Amino acid sequence: MTDGGTGRYARVRAAVLGTGLIGGSVLLRLAEAGLDVVGWDPDPATRERARLRGVLAPATLEETVVGRDLIFLCGPLPTLPSTLARMVELTAPGCVLTDVGSTKVEVAEAADRLGLGDRFVPGHPMAGAESAGLTAASPTLLAGAAWVLCPAAVATGPFRWLTGLLVEVFGARVVPMSAPAHDSVAALASHVPHLLAGALAGATQRAPLRDAVLALAAGSFSDGTRVAGTPAERTANMLLANRDRVLHELAEVRVFLDGLADALRADDAASLVARYAEARAARSALLDRRFASRSRRFDIDGEQRAEVTWLRELGGAGGHLTECRVDPDTVSYTAWLPVAD
Template identity: 80%
Template sequence: MTDGTTGRYAGVRAAVLGTGLIGGSVLLRLADAGLDVAGWDPDPVTRERARERGLTAPETVEQAVAGRDVVFLCGPLPTLPRTLAQVAELTAPGCVLTDVGSTKAEVAEAADRLGFTDRFVPGHPMAGAESAGLTAASTTLLAGAAWVLCPAPGPATLAFRWLTGLLVEVFGARVVPMSAPEHDSVAALASHVPHLLAGALAGAVQRSPLRDAVLALAAGSFTDGTRVAGTPAERTANMLLGNRDRVLHELAEVRVLLDELAAALRAGDATALTGGYAEARAARSALRDRRFVDLEQAFPADGDHAAEVAWLCGLGAAGGHLTDCRIDSGAVSYTAWRPAAD
């Protein structure tokens, strides 16, 4: 069922390259919103499956991106720099390019090296599931997601503004502006290290002689803590290797806390254990009970946009996000939300 899209994005023509879980969900939502969208996947079975769902799925990348206003690159992380170079050559200078990869620095550096930063906006929707493929994709997977976009000064800011508006209007996204390196540092602790911990816990159970008994008793603490261990192994490996240095740094920080808890347990120190878990509980409570305050911020529409980008990245680093971007009378205006002071 199509709900239609209004405003300046009504006539947008889009393409999605790579129609797995995330790419497929992008494709389905764009189609559901009434946009003219084509999806391409290197797997012919997946392309046929897309056609069976009433989607446009050309045989070639060239056919998929021809005449498009925006292209989402959704293939495996190691392929993104090569795909970016290919698509940039195949599309018009005004076509906005973005990706959905879970690490950002490498593809941002590739765009800079190749000279495509004027229209490439690195992106990462913070959503997913342990399942994979187009069959697991849905129109709602990305609804309301925190969606990182990495702005850059100069012409790239224009592409960032345009894409921000599209993601807010079509996906109801909370756009989180961040620099690529800062994204990778934050994602290491928010997403990548949890994959390591889940893999270690689930792997220990798999190796245990009591595996079946453990699984019989497994409840919320185990199933929640190991959910992402069900992610396809190659996808997880690509993500971890793509952000290796930052993941190892944050893992070392987690080990410090784990060693403190283990030492307290070994010593029978109930006070230290209680204090450690009270600290952890505070972070969990903050996640559940976060409050935000809204603000409006405007900048000149023209210029090098350095001040605008600095403000945007500062907003994201402070835990804020955008829910609107408008350009009027020579000015760009953002509706933003920042965490309220405790």
């Protein structure tokens, strides 16, 4: 791992494998920040588009990853285990690997099976758009995003280093979580909303008065169906990779929805008001979150399990990191925790 600097990271040699919307945005931001970065995509036309945007895009995977300090795996979810297997063959032991996939358990388990657990840090930037491809990518898409990283006791060094880079280059709010916790939280925060958006948009598509519905559709319909515009294959990959957790959270949503329907059927205005007040509280908390700063320091070679436990508890409590500084003897974190409503 090189620790130069944009300040500290200018001499990092990075590669991005898969240059769609997220991977392309990672690639363009790293290039804009002045890092030595190359991109690769299995599609020759996409590689040519990257070159036209001023980024090096070698013809082969082997050329792309040789001598790199950091590699972002940004291909479709089903391809990540096989790409990790190639990294065993093609990268040096000091090369840090991370991904941007929307589920974490499967890829983390694949990395462990391949013996990459000490240098693979599962990741997921919580940003995106319904559009797809490098043509939709932007160096600002991920600016200030909540970016999940999954710390492990065997990889605290890569986690610390990558946290610092994401904060410095992307302005990320790094959310440390275990892979299972991420997948459980993402099921309700991201994956079930895709199901609900698909259901509303799909029902509209089948409605006898579809065009009249669309003529009257305003902000609530547009907001509620936005992610239904995501490429269908990408959405299916995400849902299938987290199937059990998504189905569990969907059942919880159905319970609440059934309660609304029961109140409506019974002409029970008080129950409707109570349930919508409960829902409004979550929405208000989302829009008006306040955080308090906390600092924490650990010995650089101390009990790493204690450090990882603290990090995971921070993410589980809704907190995030905005600084990770490694000194000769200590690692210091600046953390932010939500203030109680």
